[in-house]
Amino acid sequence: MNLDPTTGSIISEEEAKKIITLFAEKFPKQTVSSFIGSDNVKKILEQEGCIGIRIYNGYDEEAQKISLVLVGVDKEEQDILEYGIIYDRMATCPPFCPKPKIGLV
Incomplete structure (x- = not known):
């Protein structure tokens, strides 16, 4: 696979909930989700030559x-x-979670 601006796949709400639930079961004390504002996403994407965003899993030692x-x-x-x-x-x-029955969790 080559990386390009169209890399990635749309999945259903059902698939998303399954993946999220499996993660929560396997890692019950970990962060459920992270939010970044659209202005900050745009700043990354507007860099010269940028075709997309790579997301690394990291570990916050303090938290x-x-x-x-x-x-x-x-x-x-x-x-x-x-x-x-x-x-x-x-x-x-x-603590910044979606309201119950509105988000994926």
Whole structure:
């Protein structure tokens, strides 16, 4: 597979809920979800040559939880690092969770 602006697949709500539930069962004390604002996503995507975003699983030692790291990717499938925009420290669930019966959890 080559990376390009169309990489990724749409899944159903049912599939998403199954994947999320399985994760919660396997890792009950971990972060359920992370939120990043659209302005920050745009900042990554608007970098010169950026074709998408790579999401790394990281670990926040202080909070003792999974922490996502977002970085832009160029057409050579390389992370945009030098002077690139990299995000972490998003709003996590808990405590910033969707309202019951509205979100995926």
